[in-house]
Amino acid sequence: MSETAVEVRSVSKHFGQGDHTIRALDDVSVTIGKGEFFTLLGPSGCGKTTLLRLIAGFESPTSGAIHLEGQDITDLPPNKRPVNTVFQSYALFxxxxxxxNVGFGLEMLGRPKAEVKATAERMLALVKLEALAGRKVSQLSGGQQQRVALARALAPQPKVLLLDEPLSALDLKLRKEMQIELKRLQHETGITFIFVTHDQEEALTMSDRIAVMSTGHIRQIGAPREIYTRPTSRFVADFIGETNFLTVEARGGAADLGAGTRIETAKTGRVTLAVRPEHVRLTPAGAAGALPATVTNAVYFGTDMHVYLTLQDGTEVVARQQTQADPSAEPAPGQTVGVTFAPGAVQLLED
Structure with a gap:
């Protein structure tokens, strides 16, 4: 990133006092680049919406500072910040x-009527709703209302657009369509998007980078592929996608899992390894280098299936594999198989 849009510097936010103090954010720092689609991802109560509200100016930090393109905006009221927000409820009139609706914010800013009209038309074309300009919003579907809310937020050309779980009210099919549309809009406008969600698929699909949060802290920041393939902690590995966790003894500078998997580490004693289900390989029972396992269940998902396994030490493992053309070739409960792992797919977790 060559230029910075938003910089959050050692920001904390506490609610309440004394023994009843809630630390919604605890010394959080993050830098977001201009033109970036940046996602704050985490479970409910992790602090992601609080951080978004601090950037918007709806809350004030207990400590720390927030800069926008080099300007300290920590104490600026929301209407003085060059940002706009799209909420879960679209709040259309x-x-x-x-x-x-699209031109309302521009009118409040005192823009000339001709400019308001032209901008509204341009924004509606951007979200592909120009044919519905004269309709009342009550006549629109949920997805169309979402697009109107986006057009209204983009109309004043904010430097940063904040999106607080804007897709949560949509059904699954429409939500997937809007994921693609949001990324298209961000790319075409070049505006910095800061997106809040608890949905890992939304984050992986749209983001340039993701900040995974829990209990008021940022646990890891990285590109979607990095977050998924190289989580730095058990929390991140567990929250993003499905993960198998394996506990082994590390000694002599390495953790030896068997099945041809040996990972160098300076740690000694019990360590945790992580491997995604799609990197678990099934072999015939007794295959050289494979860990013996028993199939406990096999769940069909259409294009693939999840095979649930128990290793000899009692560890439960899930393998994801493509559905076979011949169902009789698929693993069956009670069957004994071998388990190996794709090269480089097993990772030692730091905590």
């Missing part, structure tokens, strides 16, 4: 038309 039912008595106004689609075009009037």
């Amino acid at each position: 039912p008595h106004l038309t689609v075009a009037q």
Whole structure:
């Protein structure tokens, strides 16, 4: 990133006092680049929405500072910040038309009527709703209302657009469509998007980078592939996708899992290894170098299936494999098989 859009410097946010103090954010720092699609991802209560509200100006930090393009905006009120927010509830005006909703913010800024009209038309074209400019929002579907809310937020050309779980009210099919649309809009406008979600698929699909949060801290920041393939902690590995956790003894500078998997480490004693289900390989029972395992269940998902296994030490492992053309060739409960792991796929976790 050559230029910085938002910089959060050692920000903490506490609610309450004394023994009742809640540390929503605890010394959080993050730098977000201009034109980046940056996602704050984590479970409910992790602090992601609080951080978004601090950037928007709806909350003030207990300590720390927030800079936007080099300017300290920590104490600026929301209406003085060049940012805009799209919420879970779209907050559209039912008595106004689609075009009037989009132009409302510009009118409040005192922009000329001709500019308001032209900008509204341009924004509606951007979200592919120009044909519905004269309709009332009550006549629109949920997905169309979402697009109107986006067009309204983009109309003033904010330097940063904040999105607080804006897809959560949509059904699954529409949510997937809007994921693609949001990324397209961000790419075409070049505006920095900061997106809040608890949905890992949304984060992996749209983001340039992801910050995974829990209990008021950022646990890891990275590109989607990095976060998925190289989680640095058990929390991140467990929250992003499905993961198998294996506990082994490390000695002599390495953790030896068997099945041809040996990972160098300075640690000694019990360590935790992680491997994704799609990197677990099934072999015939007794195959050289394979760990013996028993199939406990096999669940069909259409294009693939999840095979649930128990290793000899009692560790439970899930393997994901493509569905076979011949169902009789697929593993069956009670069957004994061998387990190996794709080269380089097993990772030693730091905590």
